[in-house]
Amino acid sequence: MTAPFAIVVACSLDEGGFAGGGGAFDASLPDTWRPGPGPDSGPKDAGVDVTTPICSGGSANACDGLPSGWEPVGYLPGAANCGTGYDAGPPMVTDPTGGSCGCDCRGKSPQENQCPGNIRMSRWDGDPYTAVCGSDFTGNDEFSQGCSDLQPRTIHHFKAIPQPANPVFGCSNGSCSGTKDTSSLATTSVRTCTSTVSECRLALCAQPHACIARDGDRSCPSGYTEKHLLGTGADITCGSCTGCSYSATCSTSVKLYTGNNCTGTNDSVDVDGGCNPVIGQDASSPKTYQALYYENKFQTGGYDASAATPVRSVTGTLRTVCCKP
Structure with a gap:
């Protein structure tokens, strides 16, 4: 001017x-x-x-x-x-x-229920060194979070698919307003x-x-x-944020217990969507598992948003x- x-x-x-x-x-x-x-x-x-x-x-x-x-x-x-x-x-x-304008897409704090409550897994009870999810298929089970009792069985292989995070908070593109900072005005x-x-x-x-x-x-x-x-x-106004997105993951873990109510010794299962032997199971001395513990924890992810250009006015x-x- x-x-x-x-x-x-x-x-x-x-x-x-x-x-x-x-x-x-x-x-x-x-x-x-x-x-x-x-x-x-x-x-x-x-x-x-x-x-x-x-x-x-x-x-x-x-x-x-x-x-x-x-x-x-x-x-x-x-x-x-x-x-x-x-x-x-x-x-x-x-x-x-x-x-200047900033942007915060969070809206509210993460909640545990932002990760699915159930997980569906396939199991194979054959020899851990030869089965490799190719024989002795014994079915699919769906487990909720926490401890679930099993019919006593020897389980050598699991295929567990990780569940994606499903954030139920924050803002979608354009639905949250920018935050203003007038300290440099x-x-x-x-x-x-x-x-x-x-x-x-x-x-x-x-x-x-x-x-x-x-x-x-x-x-x-x-x-x-x-x-x-x-x-x-004088003041500034900040329009809606653009490009709002949120990325997060769920940390899924499965453990098999030798005793009821998730007691006794336990062995882990890799949850990556692939066919994996039970970590700790030994073909020469197989274990019988009576309970399974499934946990799916929400992992704080990252926010991505672009703030609008400040509109200045007297x-x-x-x-x-x-x-x-």
């Missing part, structure tokens, strides 16, 4: 009233309104439209055709002084920058200068890049194409300034 520029006109009063026809310079006016360089060796004005700051700089019809509801203003950096004859509006801000301070003195108003209207203002967020009238929306504060009391280009 183009930096605010000065509508650098001011009223200069003497004992006889307003100075006319390019009257005397009023040395009491702030440096901000003066065209010359200041102590910092740079121009003290806010732009290129610097003229001798007298209120008689405009012609009698300079404000003819001013759009209804709008008033001529000087538009200055926030630290600038309006000068004699002009009324300073309240400090305002424009052009917010910074701020910054604005540019500005102010407007107005006057009820007719000579000063005429001088404002006569500027090459004259500005007008009106309360609220307005569209600029014809001819005043450079818009500046001012506010008393807030509070709004005022629109429109200037000629």
